[in-house]
Amino acid sequence: xxxxxxxxxxxxxxxQKKPDGSPPPPKKDTRLDKANPDDQQWVKCPQTNELYPRDxxxxxxxxxxxxxxxxxxxxxxxxxxxxxxxxxxxxxKVPADPLxxxxxxxxxxRLKAARAKTAREDxxxxxxxxxxxxxxxxxxxxxxxxxxxxxxxxxxxxxxxAETAVRRGAALIVCTASGGARMQEGVLSxxxxxxxxxxxxxxxxxxxxxxxxxCDPTSGGVTASYAMLGDIHIAEPGAMIAFxxxxxxxxxxxxxxxxxxxxAEYLLEKGMVDMVVRRGEMRDTIGAILSIxxxxxxxxxxxxxxxxxxxxxxxxxxxxxxDARKQERANARQRPKAAE
Numbered sequence: 137x138x139x140x141x142x143x144x145x146x147x148x149x150x151x152q153k154k155p156d157g158s159p160p161p162p163k164k165d166t167r168l169d170k171a172n173p174d175d176q177q178w179v180k181c182p183q184t185n186e187l188y189p190r191d192x193x194x195x196x197x198x199x200x201x202x203x204x205x206x207x208x209x210x211x212x213x214x215x216x217x218x219x220x221x222x223x224x225x226x227x228x229k230v231p232a233d234p235l236x237x238x239x240x241x242x243x244x245x246r247l248k249a250a251r252a253k254t255a256r257e258d259x260x261x262x263x264x265x266x267x268x269x270x271x272x273x274x275x276x277x278x279x280x281x282x283x284x285x286x287x288x289x290x291x292x293x294x295x296x297x298a299e300t301a302v303r304r305g306a307a308l309i310v311c312t313a314s315g316g317a318r319m320q321e322g323v324l325s326x327x328x329x330x331x332x333x334x335x336x337x338x339x340x341x342x343x344x345x346x347x348x349x350x351c352d353p354t355s356g357g358v359t360a361s362y363a364m365l366g367d368i369h370i371a372e373p374g375a376m377i378a379f380x381x382x383x384x385x386x387x388x389x390x391x392x393x394x395x396x397x398x399x400a401e402y403l404l405e406k407g408m409v410d411m412v413v414r415r416g417e418m419r420d421t422i423g424a425i426l427s428i429x430x431x432x433x434x435x436x437x438x439x440x441x442x443x444x445x446x447x448x449x450x451x452x453x454x455x456x457x458x459d460a461r462k463q464e465r466a467n468a469r470q471r472p473k474a475a476e
Contacts, residue, residue, distance in 0.1 A: 179193045182204060197216045207280070210263070225273070225297060227296055230288040237320040256281065260277055268419070272306050272307045286325055301339060302344065307345040310362065312351060314354060346365070346367050354376070370413050
């Protein structure tokens with residue numbers, strides 16, 4: 137093809153094939169290599185679209201001045217709940233793709249992308265520490281990992297956290313944020329609903345509190361199982377808590393839902409949750425609850441640790457001396473009878 141042909145006049149030179157027939161290598165977009173540092177210093181409030189310094193929002197537990205509670209992961213959640221230090225609980229590994237599931241993308245590829253995005257193996261992270269001085273195991277569900285969906289890994293994490301709480305005599309606090317069961321694991325994900333229910337039963341048999349913190353959003357199979365089986369249900373302001381979303385319900389019943397339907401404040405009014413607590417007040421609130429729920433257990437443990445000493449009156453000495461005095465009194469009563 138000559139250099140003066142119509143092809144060279146229409147097609148940009150960078151897109152023309154080389155004489156050997158191989159296409160030119162694609163140009164590398166250097167904008168993806170360097171993130172703008174200024175973008176990391178500001179946070180936009182989804183409610184008002186206002187920009188705020190990142191340090192200020194982080195110091196406020198990721199709550200904007202307008203009161204919007206942003207979604208957070210395990211690390212900031214642990215910082216806002218535990219008194220000071222905490223210890224991460226090792227969680228067991230599960231088969232990555234037992235069903236070899238594939239839709240428009242392989243399940244294993246979705247897992248790899250989610251792990252690269254969040255730097256964790258799955259949506260659940262567990263830690264052990266103290267809240268208000270009370271021993272507690274906190275399990276956090278991260279919505280950023282495949283929508284916090286409930287699969288085998290999340291089920292194993294819940295069971296492990298409950299077993300750790302029973303073994304350590306600690307309360308279990310679960311912060312839920314999920315779209316429901318993970319469809320890529322089919323019936324194996326649905327099996328986690330009864331498994332988590334049995335783990336909660338073990339906590340109750342051990343006399344340990346189970347507190348649920350409902351975060352935005354909590355829905356589907358998570359709402360239908362461990363999210364609604366707590367001794368106390370606390371919701372963050374504005375959290376969406378449901379089984380199915382409002383759009384699905386409106387399309388099914390062909391009616392407009394009330395304002396604020398399925399939000400924390402609406403559900404508090406209807407009695408579905410016990411209280412709505414701001415994130416900055418969550419530690420003190422849970423600490424006060426645990427101090428009440430754990431008080432009888434603390435008294436029982438203290439009584440079990442005390443040595444079982446024989447009972448005696450204040451004016452009496454140890455048991456051998458007391459028995460000797462009793463014998464002397466009995467002998468004294470018998471002497472007058474012998475004299476008669």
